[in-house]
Amino acid sequence: MEDSALERLAPEFDEHAAVVAAQRGDHAALSELYAHYFPRVYRYVGARLASSHDAEDVTEEIFLKIIDNLPAYQFRGLPFGAWVFRIARNEVVSHVRRQKVRGTTTQLSETIADDTADHTHEVEMQLTIAMVRTLTERLPDAQREVITLRFGAGLSVAETAQALKKSENNVKVLQHKAIARLQQMVQRL
Amino acid sequence: MISLFDRKPGPRAAILAEARSLMDDGLTLDFVIDLFPEDAEWLRPALALTASLTDSYTAEPASFFFEAELKAKFLAAADNPRVPAPAAPPATAFPFKTAVTTLTLASAAAAAGVVTLGFVTAGGAVPGDWNYSFKLAGERLQYALSRGDQRVNIQIGQAEARVYEIQQLSQKGDVSTSDISRLQDEVQAIASLAQAKPLDDVQKARLQGVAQTSQVVLNDTKAKQPSLGEPVVAAGEAIHAAVVMALAATPVPTATATTTTTASATATLTPATTPSVTTTPTPTETTAPTKTATPEPTATATETPPPSATAAPSSSATAPPSAAATESTESQATATPPPGAAP
Structure with missing residues (x-):
């Protein structure tokens, strides 16, 4: 059995001990939690927001809220991971609402074209990412939430259910419907 | 999370979830497909799509600079919380003010609701009901805001309401002396108003209705509550x-009627003047004779001083119409049901 991409990015650790230590202000434990959750949170946020600039802003706000509320967190019912992604989801939803009120702006590219190297693979990857985002944005909200948490943030079915306050069965149904719909959309491309 | 409306996923949804969970645990796509040979045909493209979703999301990592910078902020915020803990509110002043304000607003809202409900439902209230005070208050307000004929009408209406209340209470044997005296006061108030401005025919008819109905109701009360015999009798007499007095209140006589008649003539003519007021509701048949008949005899009486022979014809000429007029009005007053007599 080989490690998945998520496991390589965030290997297993004793989350309970890390949270308790982090609540006491232990920087090592805080670093451990950050290392575990940052990639997942950022991928989730990046999957929900079109702009990487917005994704960075929202991710920063999420982690600052996590640190603000960490002393009040208690291991009662809601696992720490679900608690983190509940904060993340609320921030993303708030950001999207604010964007709807303000109106969207076109992001300027920060990259400069480099003609000296072969970027075929990067271009294909960028196109794939753009296509995935475009297609997932067409999904109903509930299905999109499940897809981004499951495959963007790498949460399990149980964690996704807790983060979304849904049942595991409901998450399984939404996941299946979303995949089926995405397959249909890909076939129509 | 357990929900009452939770339903089991379909077989494909369950298989996809299980297969994808195995991939999350590190199994390869081919390995997982081998575990579900019967579903391989549809499961493979579905799992491949989920894998491409994960790959596309993980293929766009955050910049190292951003990740490091945020980590520094994250650790710094742990030492210096960004949002200070909310200060404890003052122990006494604010909660007390809030409680007082809340209670005041709640009581004001409740009072407004009760007042509104009281006024809305007070129409048929009788003494002893919770909203009877609202009924009396409403009547006082109506009376205070009224003038002239409207005030008399309101006063008569209040007398009618008192009669209705005694009637209702009498059925239960709950009439008290205060209820009777209240009716008496209302009728006497009508008499006082009539002294200032004589009642019109409609008002007189209503008042007569009040008088008749009140006598019936008081008699019924006396029969059911013998202990109230004396107050009831006294009130009946006072109301009568x-x-x-209210019905007898007449307008100031005209100049022609007072100056032209002799002693004998005034005795016969004065009744003839009252119908001129009471004839308005009756048909034109009665108004026409009084207008034309009354001036003529007076004119003849002044021109021919003593002869009783001339006076007699004049009085006889005027008497019939006046008598007919009074009879017609009385019969009409009793025959037509007084408006509002039975609220």
Whole structure:
């Protein structure tokens, strides 16, 4: 059995001990939690927001809220991971609402074209990412939430259910419907 | 999370979830497909799509600079919380003010609701009901805001309401002396108003209705509650006297009627003047004779001083119409049901 991409990015650790230590202000434990959750949170946020600039802003706000509320967190019912992604989801939803009120702006590219190297693979990857985002944005909200948490943030079915306050069965149904719909959309491309 | 409306996923949804969970645990796509040979045909493209979703999301990592910078902020915020803990509110002043304000607003809202409900439902209230005070208050307000004929009408309406209340209470044997005296006061108030401005025919008819109905109701009360015999009798007499006084109140006679008649003539002519007021509701048949008949005899009486022979014809000429007029009005007053007599 080989490690998945998520496991390589965030290997297993004793989350309970890390949270308790982090609540006491232990920087090592805080670093451990950050290392575990940052990639997942950022991928989730990046999957929900079109702009990487917005994704960075929202991710920063999420982690600052996590640190603000960490002393009040208690291991009662809601696992720490679900608690983190509940904060993340609320921030993303708030950001999207604010964007709807303000109106969207076109992001300027920060990259400069480099003609000296072969970027075929990067271009294909960028196109794939753009296509995935475009297609997932067409999904109903509930299905999109499940897809981004499951495959963007790498949460399990149980964690996704807790983060979304849904049942595991409901998450399984939404996941299946979303995949089926995405397959249909890909076939129509 | 357990929900009452939770339903089991379909077989494909369950298989996809299980297969994808195995991939999350590190199994390869081919390995997982081998575990579900019967579903391989549809499961493979579905799992491949989920894998491409994960790959596309993980293929766009955050910049190292951003990740490091945020980590520094994250650790710094742990030492210096960004949002200070909310200060404890003052122990006494604010909660007390809030409680007082809340209670005041709640009581004001409740009072407004009760007042509104009281006024809305007070129409048929009788003494002893919770909203009877609202009924009396409403009547006082109506009376205070009214003038002239409207005030008399309101006063008569209040007398009618008192009669209705005694009637209702009498059925239960709950009439008290205060209820009777209240009716008496209302009728006497009508008499007082009638002294200032004589009642019109409609008002007189209503008052007569009040008088008749009140006598019936008081008699019924006396029968059911013998202990109230004396107050009931006294009130009946007082009401009767007040009604008579109110009905007898006449307008100031005209100059022609007072100056032209002799002693004998005034005795016959004065009744003839009252119908001129009471004839308005009756048909034109009665108004026409009084207008034309009354001036003529007076004119003849002044021109021919003593002869009783001339006076007699004049009085006889005027008497019939006046008598007919009074009879017609009385019969009409008793025959037509007084408006509002039975609220």
